[in-house]
Amino acid sequence: MSIIIDRRLNDRNKNATNRQRFIRRYKQQLKRAVSDMVAERSITDMARGGEVGIPVKDISEPKFRIGQGGDREMVHPGNHSFSPGDLIAKPPAGGGGGSGDGGGGDGGDGQDNFMFTLSKDEFMNLFFDDLELPNLERNVLGDAKQFTMRRAGYTPSGVPANLSVRRSLENAMARKIALVAPLKRELKELEESGAPQEDIDALKARIERIPFLDEYDLRFRHKVKEPKPISRAVMFCLMDVSASMSEQKKDLAKRFFTLLYLFLSRKYEHVDLIFIRHTSNAEEVDEEAFFHDPQTGGTVVMSALNLMLEIISDRYSPDEWNIYGAQVSDGDAFGSDPQRSAARLSKDILPLCRYFSYVEVPDSPSTITPLGAAYSQINDINFAMRTVMHRSDVYPVLRDLFHREVA
Numbered sequence: 001m002s003i004i005i006d007r008r009l010n011d012r013n014k015n016a017t018n019r020q021r022f023i024r025r026y027k028q029q030l031k032r033a034v035s036d037m038v039a040e041r042s043i044t045d046m047a048r049g050g051e052v053g054i055p056v057k058d059i060s061e062p063k064f065r066i067g068q069g070g071d072r073e074m075v076h077p078g079n080h081s082f083s084p085g086d087l088i089a090k091p092p093a094g095g096g097g098g099s100g101d102g103g104g105g106d107g108g109d110g111q112d113n114f115m116f117t118l119s120k121d122e123f124m125n126l127f128f129d130d131l132e133l134p135n136l137e138r139n140v141l142g143d144a145k146q147f148t149m150r151r152a153g154y155t156p157s158g159v160p161a162n163l164s165v166r167r168s169l170e171n172a173m174a175r176k177i178a179l180v181a182p183l184k185r186e187l188k189e190l191e192e193s194g195a196p197q198e199d200i201d202a203l204k205a206r207i208e209r210i211p212f213l214d215e216y217d218l219r220f221r222h223k224v225k226e227p228k229p230i231s232r233a234v235m236f237c238l239m240d241v242s243a244s245m246s247e248q249k250k251d252l253a254k255r256f257f258t259l260l261y262l263f264l265s266r267k268y269e270h271v272d273l274i275f276i277r278h279t280s281n282a283e284e285v286d287e288e289a290f291f292h293d294p295q296t297g298g299t300v301v302m303s304a305l306n307l308m309l310e311i312i313s314d315r316y317s318p319d320e321w322n323i324y325g326a327q328v329s330d331g332d333a334f335g336s337d338p339q340r341s342a343a344r345l346s347k348d349i350l351p352l353c354r355y356f357s358y359v360e361v362p363d364s365p366s367t368i369t370p371l372g373a374a375y376s377q378i379n380d381i382n383f384a385m386r387t388v389m390h391r392s393d394v395y396p397v398l399r400d401l402f403h404r405e406v407a
Contacts, residue, residue, distance in 0.1 A: 131263055131402045133233060133271075133324060135354040135382065149223045158220025171217040176210060183207050233322035233354075234272040235264055236308050239290065240329035242279045242299040249361040253328040254291055255394045256359055260326060261287075263402065274311060278304035284311065301333050301341040301371060309348060318352045325349065325356040331369025342374035350380050357401045358385045365389055 082088070154167055187203050237257050241250065264271045275290035276282055279297030282304040308325065316323060333341070350356055360372050365387065375385055386397045 131267070131399060133264075133268070133322070133355070133402065135322070148226060150226050152222045152224045154219040155222040156216075156219065158222070162220045162222075164219050164221050167219040168213070168217050171219060172213045175214065175217055176212065179210050180207055232270045232320065233268065233324060234274060234316050235260070236274045236276060236311070236323070236325040237261075237290070238276045238278065238282075238304045238308065238325065238327040238329075240279075240299065240301070240304075240327075241277045241295050241297075242332070243296045244299060244332040245296075245330050245361075249330050252361045252388050252391065252394060253359075255391065256328055256388065256398065257326070258291070259395060259398050260402075263398070272316075274308075276304050276307055278307075282307040299333050300337055301329065302337055302344060305341055305344045305349060309344075312352060323353045325353055326359070327357070328359045328361065329371060331360045331362055331367075331371040333369075333371045338370040338374035341371065342378060345375070345383075346378045346380065350378075350383055353382060355382050355384075358383070359397060359401075360385070360387050361389070362387065 154164060183203060183206060187200065187207070190200050190203065237260065239253050239257060245253070261273060264273065273287075275285050275287060277285055277290060277295065278300065279295065280300045280303065281297075282300075284307065285293070304327070312318070312323060345356070358375055360369065362369055362372070372385070384401055386401060388394055388397055
């Protein structure tokens, strides 16, 4: 019998095993609560844990109780207000003679939520549980950290756990047959020739001294490490920061890229993020400038796509990297820029990409923007378009764009 002792450190009055069981059991309710939390948080607090509320009705358990046994007959008195089949209205909440301190309401009923505190890791695990990069391939023999163990025959030395009993016994039997066979022939000749008994006994003793298993016979399974193909990916983040992007639109764009950044940095080790912001000119910036540096100007979407192509040509070969792109804009572009940008994306960029997503933040859901109209003509299985209008839409759109594919 095996005894497993859980020595993980728990918070005071908390048990790690029970917490994980609770999270597994009420995963869907917790996910809905986490989604509601994200819409209300600031960008800087996006990855923080916190309390989530779950309706008590969602975690209620069926209960058994002992009732009165046997057959019962009873007579209920009649009344002057109701007839058989009438529906009785539910009394208003808080209106009875209860012992609570709250006052009665003027209608309806309510129910308290069960509050559950999630740690940062638990929050992030629920947050990105079923997200993944589409069409990701293991295309590079990594320089480094990922190896796999491969069988490479047998060796005469090793640890007892790797001892091959079958191969060791085969070696022992072969060795003993090879050593004993000539001695037995010699013994037979001595017995047939009438040699002295002392010589015969000495030869028998010599045969008996040959060990059944010798250290020389031992063979151990041998394994070698070889590099394991890894998935190397790069995500290009293209954000429109032109004058037509209001603060509310920029907030939605930054929220989307913040969630995308957290998702990639948490679930993948070998993913490069390239931050490109553009007005009439595009520039590659670092994370700090991308999320916090204010900038404004005109709008030329083509400049961001051209810069993306230049970076791919210089640093990211499609044969060695999985290339992804995510673009957020309000779709406000002028002249021939929307058509030229759509053509550049369709003909030059999408053939190099595993997946490219475009998220638009228009003024209203019914607005047809020039860039959105041009992009809508692109027919490619690795291209997706979505619209975001409110904070509560950002997380569902991210999950829709990067949901895990079911085989």
